[in-house]
Amino acid sequence: MLEKRYEPKDIEKKWYDFWIEKNYFRAEAKSDRPPYCIVIPPPNVTGSLHIGHALDITLQDIMIRWKRMSGFNTLWLPGTDHAGIATQNVVEKELRKQGTDRHTLGREKFIEKVWEWKKLYGGTIINQLKSMGASCDWSRERFTLDEGLSRAVREVFVRLYEEGLIYRGEYLINWCPRCHTALSDLEVEHEDVQGKLYYMKYNFADREGHITVATTRPETYLGDTAVAVNPEDERYKHLIGKMVRLPIINRDIPVIADEFVDSSFGTGAVKVTPAHDPNDFEMGKRHDLQFINILTGDGRMSEEAGPYKGQDRFECRKNVLNDLNEMGQLEKATDHAMSVGHCYRCRTIVEPYLSMQWFVKIKPLAEEAIRAVKDGGVKIIPSTWENSYFDWMENIKDWCISRQIWWGHRIPVWYCEKCGETIVSRETPAVCKCGSVELRQDEDVLDTWFSSALWPFSTLGWPYDTDDLKTFYPTSVLITGFDILFFWVARMMMMGLKFMKEEPFRHVYIHALIRDAEGQKMSKSKGNVVDPLKMTEAFGTDAFRFTLAAYAAQGRDIKFSEQRVEGYRHFLNKIWNVARFISMNIKEGEATDLTIKVRDLSLADRWILSRLSAVCSEVNQSLEEYRFNDAAGILYQFVWHELCDWYVEMIKPELYGENTESKRAALSALLHVFEVSLALLHPFMPFVTEEIWQQLPGKKDTESLCVRKYPSPDEGIGDKDAEAKMSVVMDAIIGIRSIRGELNLSPSLELEALIRTSDNTEEILNDNIAYIQKLARAKGIKTGKDLQPVKNAATAIKPSMEIFVPLEGLFDINAEIGRLNKEKSKIEGDIMFVQKKLQNEDFIKKAPKAVIDENKAKYADYMEKLQSVQNNIDKLVQWGKSDD
């Protein structure tokens, strides 16, 4: 017997341990069964589970469990990402607390520290994934910095280098002065800010007068090496080639002409700082200007900044403005909206910074990745994301992959101290070809996303030709949020196509972002984060998972509300209680046969089995199309309302009755439908379903629900006849209940009912009169085609019947007339609507025949209904008069 209440905590752990012990999550490297594989988007090893992960994990686990039960050789490959900058930041913070820093420690010692830290805390998020019920193959867990993956990284680097797709050069990159490293374009987050546009006067070097330039970054004037104007600009044409003198530092720079300059912006004259602005960088190249780097790596002014040397960049801005103002060189400042780039790891404002970096020449890779989606080799779901994907891929720029940090894959490049030779190698070289052993490895590490781009094949053993790789590549689907579509998905596409010659996955399912109940993005600083662990603590993992699935409609963000989790906990409770009901009614050894004998079935049995069949089909179909919310909704509706509210109530008389044969039939049908329902629900709520299933009486084919065959429609019995008949019976019940409800009659009061039927309805009702008696609390039900309304009776009108409930003393004739008049005006409205259509010539001419027929039938129905209502009203009015 099940406990009175479901207590998730112990039960979750118990079953998770059981599944692990039984090795159910273990994939086979070689198998006759078809493969199904998902690689997890590896969470940052520094991370802890947030609600986005929870959604991600839940959806993946639903797919994996569904496919596992459906007979696939499923592999869900888990792991974590070394998250270079983020992890390094965390450990550096620790060091700071201990009063030291990585430079004091030195590179080797520091990396040791990070590994120590990883050993201590790196398992946190993995354990949290387990607590969510994730059925990953933990024997295959990987880490982006482990040995195998590092080998893959080197292999890829070397091959791209050899093909000329990786190069090194001095370019303007995004620099985070706090993290002290280059960032790729993607790692810069732009934010709109209200800034100022400063108008600065540059005097001519050799004559009176000045030219005014407008800038948002006055401090960079220290690195100016030209002033540019548009060659067509009449105001400035005569000045081209003249020299202006920069204030304070007194450097003379030329006025140049460049098409790029927009005459309508600012003064039409722009200061050119080639080492500190991407456009100016290009202009500097075009005009062979000097590149002066006025900054240091930590965002202070360099030697080149003359009197401002050593000042912080923002401090310097203030000082420059003050000084220029005092000198009368600052003309004015106006408000100016602009967008400023911030480091995605630490929110520091990034600098365009001139430095030597490694890049991937990306266009050739992107072309293949575009083609793969265009040709349908990869399907992005929902397809709206394809636009973003194409847009980004088509405008892609070379990828800066070197980072000036220590935690990561060190770039496999060595320089000979003696002859200057550059050696790019898979293995660490011992000696240069010049004979020197003085080799120095490049100091930089690779962008973390470089290694995660290889994830779908590096985790399966590449560059070795392993069985795993043969069996599971390409993987089946990638499930992730759109926020890493470019960072990760796009790059996996490029690398997968390049090195495996095949797409890394067949489907990409992009899910929504979870926001708070007000629609705000969750963030630690706003303090509006929902902690998934608190949710599982409060409501149980299953309720939380089911909520996430129910929320996961395609193409819309999720505004997360705790109330909804509560609602689905109630659903769990419902399931739990119906399980209790079943176990209370089945004695040990009774109804243990789960097979259904068709000839013993009642209408209710046939109906629920037919519905079960439809539900099996719909759930499978929904999952096939990644419509998680539909699948969850269908199951919720079926189990709660059809199974519990209708079916269980309908079979109670049989269960409590004396007839052992019909009791046995009802019980085995109930048990069967419930067992199949548990199986259907299992991918959504694995723990509670397993717990109940294990305690269910009856013989089972497997020792765990998670390896039971996922139900297909043939576990029910499609039966249109039963559904049609049932709908008639339900109408009768609902009709009587409505009268009870609307007239506020006590549920304990047994009502009489006369049901005037149309042609074939009478037989159906008579055959199933027990259901009506039970569910409508009715007695003495009379049916017949020619029954006449009786005095003091309330009326309900249904498609194939009229129901009269005699009320005698409880009857209020005026209230009833009011009820019927309300009904009447509703029907009249309906008639008007259909009539209008049918009288429209164009409608008759152009609408499909089926639609016309449908409307004609409706019209006839309405007219008949109207007639009934009118007759009843007339009778009531008449009786009312005669009573007076």
Added chain:
RNA sequence: AGGCGCGUAGCUCAGUGGGAGAGCGCUUCCUUGACACGGAAGAGGUCAGGGGUUCGAUACCCCUCGUGCCUACCA
């Protein structure tokens, strides 16, 4: 600046070229032997606004307003 979404019941959201659905909330009644984390019956919507296509639009197209996001080198 470009691109992509969204606007449907009080709230959160599904949905469809043929009279609008769910959950929560609300109202009324009910401790009927699984469940008050429950049961039954109800109320509640010009499907943002305007135009167009169509026999027919909440759905398809255009515009407006509101709102969110992504991408972008305009100093």
